[in-house]
Amino acid sequence: MNEEKKQQVIALGRLGWSLRRIQSATGVRRETVGEYLKEAGIAIRAPGGWGRGQPKPAIQKSTDLATTDGASGPKPAIEVSTDSGATAASDPAEEVSTGVCSSASSCEAHREFIETSLAKGRNAMAIWQDLVDQYGFAHRYASVRRFVARFRTSTATEACAIITTQSGEESQVDYGSGPMVRNPATEKYRRTRLFVLTLGYSRKSVRLLTFSSSASIWAQLHERAFARLGGSTRTIVLDNLREGVIAPDIYDPTLNRVYADMLAHYSVTALPCRIRHPDRKGKVESAVGHAQKTPLKGLRFESLEEAQAYLDRWEERWADTRIHGTTKRQVAAMFAEERPCLQALPLEPFRYYSYGQRTVHLDGCVEVEAAYYGAPPGWIGRRVRVQWDALYVRLLDPRTGQLLREHLRAPRGAHRIQDQDRSRKTPSSVSHLLARADRAGAHVGQLCRAMHGSKGQAAVRRIQGVLALARKYGVAAVDGACAAAIELGIYEYPFVRRYLERVPAAPLSLRQVDPLIRQLTLYREVIERKTQENNI
Numbered sequence: 001m002n003e004e005k006k007q008q009v010i011a012l013g014r015l016g017w018s019l020r021r022i023q024s025a026t027g028v029r030r031e032t033v034g035e036y037l038k039e040a041g042i043a044i045r046a047p048g049g050w051g052r053g054q055p056k057p058a059i060q061k062s063t064d065l066a067t068t069d070g071a072s073g074p075k076p077a078i079e080v081s082t083d084s085g086a087t088a089a090s091d092p093a094e095e096v097s098t099g100v101c102s103s104a105s106s107c108e109a110h111r112e113f114i115e116t117s118l119a120k121g122r123n124a125m126a127i128w129q130d131l132v133d134q135y136g137f138a139h140r141y142a143s144v145r146r147f148v149a150r151f152r153t154s155t156a157t158e159a160c161a162i163i164t165t166q167s168g169e170e171s172q173v174d175y176g177s178g179p180m181v182r183n184p185a186t187e188k189y190r191r192t193r194l195f196v197l198t199l200g201y202s203r204k205s206v207r208l209l210t211f212s213s214s215a216s217i218w219a220q221l222h223e224r225a226f227a228r229l230g231g232s233t234r235t236i237v238l239d240n241l242r243e244g245v246i247a248p249d250i251y252d253p254t255l256n257r258v259y260a261d262m263l264a265h266y267s268v269t270a271l272p273c274r275i276r277h278p279d280r281k282g283k284v285e286s287a288v289g290h291a292q293k294t295p296l297k298g299l300r301f302e303s304l305e306e307a308q309a310y311l312d313r314w315e316e317r318w319a320d321t322r323i324h325g326t327t328k329r330q331v332a333a334m335f336a337e338e339r340p341c342l343q344a345l346p347l348e349p350f351r352y353y354s355y356g357q358r359t360v361h362l363d364g365c366v367e368v369e370a371a372y373y374g375a376p377p378g379w380i381g382r383r384v385r386v387q388w389d390a391l392y393v394r395l396l397d398p399r400t401g402q403l404l405r406e407h408l409r410a411p412r413g414a415h416r417i418q419d420q421d422r423s424r425k426t427p428s429s430v431s432h433l434l435a436r437a438d439r440a441g442a443h444v445g446q447l448c449r450a451m452h453g454s455k456g457q458a459a460v461r462r463i464q465g466v467l468a469l470a471r472k473y474g475v476a477a478v479d480g481a482c483a484a485a486i487e488l489g490i491y492e493y494p495f496v497r498r499y500l501e502r503v504p505a506a507p508l509s510l511r512q513v514d515p516l517i518r519q520l521t522l523y524r525e526v527i528e529r530k531t532q533e534n535n536i
Contacts, residue, residue: 007161106139107147120298165200168341172284197225202334218243219262231342363460371410374417441479462493
């Protein structure tokens with residue numbers, strides 16, 4: 001028998017199932033089941049005692065905010081009921097003997113509220129919590145559960161193996177559907193996404209709401225969860241959603257670059273699940289379902305902040321103080337034990353960046369958000385990987401990932417070229433470009449060579465712009481515009497373009513040239529001021 005089947009048999013034995021029932025559910029003979037249960041130290045009921053065993057711990061515990069004599073005040077955490085769905089005794093006489101009012105007397109006064117909540121899809125636990133918070137309901141959760149059972153039938157859950165982890169070792173993350181929240185952009189209700197991170201040892205969860213998702217948002221939600229927990233785990237289990245995993249593979253998955261670098265910044269290792277095997281992260285799956293069925297079912301909120309505040313209050317008031325159905329301990333108490341075992345957070349937060357691929361153009365630069373950054377010699381016409389943030393632009397080798405060049409961010413239209421990358425001789429591609437300018441016209445070639453002599457490689461794009469104007473307005477008109485620029489001593493592409501836009505078919509008069517000179521002078525002053533600011 002494989003390990004998965006063995007763990008399933010042991011889990012069913014811990015639930016108190018009989019040997020015959022385990023054999024019927026798993027197909028394993030009773031004798032084999034008995035041997036594995038004895039080996040695991042699980043007691044087997046003696047013959048003649050079938051059906052009369054001791055009740056499970058979850059059946060003996062119930063939640064109440066009042067003592068049996070009617071005095072108000074919270075009970076110890078051990079008295080809080082689990083959310084494992086176990087049924088309690090349904091004998092009304094037993095409830096009366098304990099001093100608690102019967103289900104009819106305690107819940108009948110709130111029948112309309114309970115029926116309305118059931119119509120919204122809320123479960124018995126959520127209804128009991130709302131009664132306590134809103135109406136001061138002073139009776140046990142079992143009373144509400146038995147009252148709700150009259151309106152619907154319960155379904156049995158399928159047993160599965162329990163994965164145990166060391167304190168601070170593992171966490172699990174997942175997305176789920178959140179509540180309807182009014183979108184401020186459209187003033188319409190929109191379905192949110194519920195992000196949940198659950199610690200594997202204590203089952204402490206952090207639940208966050210967002211309207212949209214991307215690789216950066218997915219990573220930022222992790223950071224917010226780590227900040228709330230006060231540390232990070234050593235491993236994190238996730239499914240193969242695109243925000244985290246680009247190419248799923250059980251042995252060598254390809255993670256999103258931003259997400260992988262964020263996890264490396266926090267010293268966390270990602271463990272993606274097998275495809276279509278969500279049971280590996282069953283703890284966070286249960287946490288997502290718990291939030292969807294209990295606090296958020298059937299509710300709408302006017303803002304994302306309001307929804308998040310409501311969810312945080314529920315997390316502190318109910319989720320953290322409950323007795324977990326598997327561990328039989330309070331979640332907050334177990335998290336207090338696990339918190340010192342979490343990894344310390346780094347001193348600086350992770351710096352998010354954008355990335356992509358760019359082609360090195362004839363001027364030896366790549367374009368990033370309308371600014372130009374120089375690449376090393378020999379990369380013209382080749383593709384490079386580029387990463388950029390608010391401060392730096394980095395050029396990387398696409399094969400090895402080696403850093404080629406790092407530049408400070410430049411304003412739109414500006415160039416960043418390191419001195420060692422400036423060629424001392426004119427590249428052959430630029431020489432061919434200047435030769436095309438000479439063939440286009442004498443004044444065109446003279447202006448283009450003057451621009452290249454003063455600007456260097458940065459003038460390549462301006463030369464290409466002048467040649468593009470020749471195709472648009474004709475060689476004769478452009479040659480005349482270049483002659484006017486040379487006569488005035490203005491070796492700038494914007495002057496030629498504006499000259500042709502104003503009077504493309506005839507030369508300009510001095511009255512028409514003066515505004516162009518003033519505009520070009522202002523243009524030069526702005527460029528010089530921005531260059532000085534960037535150098536500072």
